[in-house]
Amino acid sequence: MQISARTDYAVRALIELAADAGRPLNCESVASAQGIPFRFLKSVFRDLRQAGLVRSQRGCEGGYWLGRDAAAITVADVMTAVDGEFFTLRGAPLAGLDYPGAAGALPDLWRAAAEAALGVLASATIADLTVSAVRA
Secondary structure, three states, rough: OOOOEEEEEEEEHHHHHOOOOOEEEHHHHHHHHHHHHHHHHHHHHHHHHOOHHHEOOOOOOEEEEEOOOOHHHHHHHHHHHOOOOOEEEEEEEOOOOEEEEEEEOHHHHHHHHHHHHHHHHHHOOOOHHHHHHOOO
């Protein structure tokens, strides 16, 4: 399983927003605080906004803030928002995967791996990670 730069940047940006939830943060400040390329982060924020994970406001008092409570946003939600389908094999979903002959059991292993990964990522919330970041 490969974690994309989009997912990494999106989770880091949401943690940054959760850590300073009292006010909206602009894209430049989040990019600077996390060492993320600004232009890349702008497109990530667009995906997060479309998924309802962040809200935005224009203007001098504008910026981004979480679209819902940090405890209600899982890492799996973020991954799906920025990368689409959670776990695929060469871009195809695992649901209908079937191999002939001796490799017939392999799709079950891929599906079990996907379920295990999803279980871990769906149980980790932005709030959990923000608490960890504040303690560190």
